[in-house]
Amino acid sequence: MTKLLKYVRESQIWKSVFRHGYPDTPRNRTLAVLSNVFLHLHPVKVRRSGIRLSYTWCMGGLTFFLFLILTLTGLLLMFYYRPTADKAYEDIFALREHVPIGVMREMHRWGAHLMVISVWLHMYRVFLTGSYKPPREFNWNVGVILLVLTLLLSFTGYLLPWDQLAVWAITVGTNMARATPFLGHEGPGAALVSFGGIDFIHAGDDVRFGLLAGRFVGEGALLRFYVLHCVGFPLIAATLMAVHFWRVRKDGGISGPL
């Protein structure tokens, strides 16, 4: 057994992948982190205070992990889902009826709920430890935008099952846009945006219309939310996450007393 392991470890294939020996010496432990594109998000050495669960609550890490779970399960769901008003409900229903012990939709739904919670708790922890203070002001801002994106991702996904819960929750949510000052047709100041007696802001062209691609939550809104949910927001979130993690490193690693 040991012989076989030794043989594998010394083969050219193994050595072409791993450029270092088993990470049990300081040199190899350093190389393990440095020579791996994923692990090198981390520094080689970290402050012991910064990796205690009682300090970090692991919420930032869990949020990222949930994002990965949701990307994977979401990708699988996309194979079986058609974002049209007459097929969407049918496809989601079929996932439940025809797949024995199907957990992909469940993982996606519960994971999405949990991601909102873990993002909030991450923000809570960062606030309570004062980790937004200099030099981390900018990264806190990136985090706030990521928090908003998480909510938007969840909100756009909420519509996709196309059941009563989905449609009416989105109706309640997007009805708010009607009241946007100056830009919604029931918002204060909207009546002022007129020229020569012609109203520029009405139910057919205000912010809400832009969000929903229509006057109510219909086929246009479904497609719009689907594209934003599957492509638009994840791309922006992934980009900002890269910035977020990079800045954690650049601003001195996981926060700790100076």
Place this chain on the structure above:
Amino acid sequence: MLSALAMLLGGGGEPVNDGPVGAAIKNFSNWLTEPTRYSIASILAVAGILYFRKFFAKVWVITAFFALSTAYFVFAFQDPNFNAIITKPDNVPIVILFATVIFFTWLSLRRAVINDERTKRGEPTLEGELAKQKVFTWPDLVYSELICLVLFTAGMIVWSILITAPIEEPAATARTPNPSKAPWYFLGLQELLVYFDPWLAGVLLPSFIIVGLCAIPYLDMNPKGNGYYTFEERPFAIAFFWVGFLLFWVSFVILGTFLRGPNWSFFGPFEFWDLHKLEPMVNVDLSTYFWVDLLDKPRPDNPFVREAPGIVALIGYFLVLPPLIGKTVMKKMVEEMGMVRFNVFMHLFLWFALIPVKMGLRWTVNLKYFIGMPEYFFNV
């Protein structure tokens, strides 16, 4: 054993005879969770916990709290009304939210209390002591990440197998469900709709929350408390965030999920969601109070004259109050922060404070709007 568990989780379809103690607990719960009392009780709770933090930071206190909550839940599960709302699959995360927020609040408070005591004795903080040591990412960090990840994934799979994701009836734009609720994480904002119009509760206030969060690092000039838990070195910041996050966000989400039923009427946790529950609409505009009650005249026709008292009150609140405070009680703060920071802070703070102010006025004098101009969709 199993059947008992199944009965517990499945919820007794039959109303159980509670006996005097059970009935008293249920009546008290319904009474206490009425929105006014609920909000006042949570404000008192936050203030009390921060003031008596040394007591609440003790391990047995949180243990006792969770033990009692569990006992309460087991008791409450047998009630069909409570069971119906708490066991909705989509409400499971709210229970998780409740438990984790309380646990982590306790944990942070405990570490803050310990750190504050250490600082007083001149010792380094819990984090400060460990920060001197550096460890290799491999294995110390990578392994704990892996363990977290595996345990978490296992939990997710178990949860996903046990509880099927619900799907309701197909979308029908003609049939409005009652209540129609926004996604749960926006229920705090939907709760604000009781007190404010959509342009405030749904557009302006959320925007201010985002702007306000972004502004925090630039407004908080206190260099202390960076990288460790503390309360005494930044009491205002912590208390403010507690009020904002715990009271006006998390507790309103819980209120909106469990205690708001048809027509957004309030229902106690053990109350049946009756479609026909009526809540009297007795709210009165400030203009009515001013013209009709105070001056004993009919309200003027011109909306700007009619709403003059409210306009004056809000101009005073937003434009006169900040310089007044800046020149008097907060003079030192203005010097430290500079005019720009101080004004941004004051305006964000005043918008935030408008929420409890309006809630208080609604509960005490049934105030509907400071300014009520439905002609221009301008109601504050």
